[in-house]
Amino acid sequence: MNGQMMQLPLLISSLLMHAERHHGEQEIVSRRVEGDIHRCTYREMAARARRMANALARLGVSAGGRVATLAWNGYRHMELYYAVSGSGAVLHTLNPRLHPDQLVYIADHAEDGVLFFDLTFLPLVAAVAPRTRSVRHWVAMTDRAHLPADAAKIPNLLVYEDLVDAENDRFTWPEFDENTASSLCYTSGTTGNPKGVLYSHRSTVLHSYAAALPDALNCSATDVILPVVPMFHVNAWGLPYVGCLTGAKLVYPGAGLDGKSLYELFESEKVTVSAGVPTVWQGLLAYVDANQLRFSTMKRTVIGGSACPPAMLRAFGERHGVHVLHAWGMTEMSPLGTACTFKPKHLAASEEERYAVMAKQGRAIYGVDMKAVDAAGNELAFGSPEQGELLVRGPWVLEHYFKDEGGNPLVKDAAGHDWFPTGDVVTIDADGYMQITDRSKDVIKSGGEWIGSIDLENIAMAHPAVAMAACIAAPHPKWDERPLLVVMKKPGAELGKEELLAFYEGKIAKWWTPDDVVFVDAIPLGATGKMQKNKLRELFKGYVLPTA
Numbered sequence: 001m002n003g004q005m006m007q008l009p010l011l012i013s014s015l016l017m018h019a020e021r022h023h024g025e026q027e028i029v030s031r032r033v034e035g036d037i038h039r040c041t042y043r044e045m046a047a048r049a050r051r052m053a054n055a056l057a058r059l060g061v062s063a064g065g066r067v068a069t070l071a072w073n074g075y076r077h078m079e080l081y082y083a084v085s086g087s088g089a090v091l092h093t094l095n096p097r098l099h100p101d102q103l104v105y106i107a108d109h110a111e112d113g114v115l116f117f118d119l120t121f122l123p124l125v126a127a128v129a130p131r132t133r134s135v136r137h138w139v140a141m142t143d144r145a146h147l148p149a150d151a152a153k154i155p156n157l158l159v160y161e162d163l164v165d166a167e168n169d170r171f172t173w174p175e176f177d178e179n180t181a182s183s184l185c186y187t188s189g190t191t192g193n194p195k196g197v198l199y200s201h202r203s204t205v206l207h208s209y210a211a212a213l214p215d216a217l218n219c220s221a222t223d224v225i226l227p228v229v230p231m232f233h234v235n236a237w238g239l240p241y242v243g244c245l246t247g248a249k250l251v252y253p254g255a256g257l258d259g260k261s262l263y264e265l266f267e268s269e270k271v272t273v274s275a276g277v278p279t280v281w282q283g284l285l286a287y288v289d290a291n292q293l294r295f296s297t298m299k300r301t302v303i304g305g306s307a308c309p310p311a312m313l314r315a316f317g318e319r320h321g322v323h324v325l326h327a328w329g330m331t332e333m334s335p336l337g338t339a340c341t342f343k344p345k346h347l348a349a350s351e352e353e354r355y356a357v358m359a360k361q362g363r364a365i366y367g368v369d370m371k372a373v374d375a376a377g378n379e380l381a382f383g384s385p386e387q388g389e390l391l392v393r394g395p396w397v398l399e400h401y402f403k404d405e406g407g408n409p410l411v412k413d414a415a416g417h418d419w420f421p422t423g424d425v426v427t428i429d430a431d432g433y434m435q436i437t438d439r440s441k442d443v444i445k446s447g448g449e450w451i452g453s454i455d456l457e458n459i460a461m462a463h464p465a466v467a468m469a470a471c472i473a474a475p476h477p478k479w480d481e482r483p484l485l486v487v488m489k490k491p492g493a494e495l496g497k498e499e500l501l502a503f504y505e506g507k508i509a510k511w512w513t514p515d516d517v518v519f520v521d522a523i524p525l526g527a528t529g530k531m532q533k534n535k536l537r538e539l540f541k542g543y544v545l546p547t548a
């Protein structure tokens with residue numbers, strides 16, 4: 001027997017309609033690349049999103065068509081979040097920190113038909129535009145008055161405000177199956193080419209509900225949320241959706257991610273909640289401490305993407321009275337998996353004990369189930385001191401990558417349930433708090449962005465003097481991890497560090513360049529001849545990179 005409740009599909013447009021109707025007067029504030037602060041209400045943003053939906057239809061974007069963005073956090077980017085997905089197309093957020101070669105690959109792989117970009121990325125677009133096959137329209141996210149003269153070199157260039165101005169705001173958000181694709185984000189946190197993660201309306205709306213909960217990101221209509229995490233990183237951790245769901249005021253920092261710009265915005269807009277990777281907070285804390293400033297409205301900040309150092313938890317808590325919420329997730333998980341919030345017993349615990357808990361990545365939020373398994377795939381009981389690989393499942397966890405790249409990533413348990421292997425190695429304590437202890441995937445994460453170790457190895461091995469090269473992550477105080485290249489030269493070959501590093505120029509994004517090169521006599525190999533990078537990681541544990 002079926003239940004007898006209304007069947008309303010969980011659509012992203014319903015979030016916007018809720019915000020417009022019930023929080024229409026609430027503000028969205030953006031620092032624009034044009035240099036000023038822009039203010040609008042949810043009501044105005046929703047009307048502009050409908051105009052943009054009309055514009056997209058006029059550009060020939062049809063259901064399922066991919067529309068890409070190369071943009072900072074701002075109100076226009078938010079309008080696209082809703083206009084594109086809401087009209088049944090797929091919003092593809094491109095990461096502007098990638099090398100142009102990778103962007104060309106990703107845009108063509110995704111078959112992006114239209115690409116919207118902030119003016120900051122004009123040089124990047126100029127490099128990419130002649131090489132992509134799929135993009136028909138390039139749209140500069142500005143008005144005609146701010147369009148620089150050199151924008152003329154982009155073929156078929158359109159201007160965002162022209163598109164909005166040419167339309168009216170009468171548009172009815174279509175109703176369709178909630179499993180329809182809504183957005184697409186590529187991740188480099190896997191081996192091989194970047195892979196696409198295709199979210200659905202259902203996964204996004206369910207994730208938004210869960211993200212807003214008190215024991216997750218804890219957001220309400222009375223909050224002022226400033227997402228530092230970019231909107232090109234896994235939906236800015238869901239915050240543009242949580243904004244509409246709760247009616248919170250949203251503050252977007254644009255390109256101003258340095259300590260001073262962020263601090264000024266936190267204070268002027270009375271921000272209460274923020275979210276970002278540890279590297280950003282380091283810059284902010286350094287600025288605030290150097291200038292003996294205080295946060296007057298900030299209550300808490302979500303830190304994730306990389307492990308939050310215990311000293312950062314204390315710096316925020318003890319010096320500024322800001323509670324750090326340590327969270328863990330992945331592009332493949334929309335992204336939220338765990339959040340580190342207390343259980344009742346911690347309320348009476350000592351400060352030391354509480355900080356020890358906060359340093360963990362946290363406990364599963366409802367909607368995500370997780371378990372650690374040993375090498376044979378057997379589940380480790382909560383409280384086991386043994387570490388194992390973390391597996392997850394849930395309605396906002398990836399089933400397979402876009403276009404089935406890499407085949408079936410899931411593993412089955414004895415009951416026939418599918419689990420997604422995260423590549424994170426963890427312990428889970430008796431209370432269900434997960435802590436990352438290692439990583440089984442062969443990648444490096446620097447300042448919240450992935451660096452492909454295999455790409456770096458392949459380039460080194462293309463050098464005539466290199467016999468074998470392995471790239472591993474070395475700890476770094478600012479970036480969390482930086483690439484360290486371990487190289488075995490060919491017998492009798494002459495090669496120095498500078499020469500090898502110069503060999504990388506033009507082949508990768510500059511910030512991917514290894515921080516150091518160590519020449520060794522041999523690289524440990526396994527029985528099948530594969531480099532044993534875990535052994536190298538052990539060997540170079542605690543390696544101190546040279547400072548620039």
Ligand code: AMP
Pocket residue numbers: 187189234303304305306307308326327328329330331332335361422423424436439445448450
């Ligand atoms: P991404 O898909 O770029 O969001 O990266 C996801 C990966 O980043 C995870 O699988 C972890 O390896 C790492 N990560 C994310 N959050 C944390 C955290 N709080 N602590 C440590 N590592 C993290």
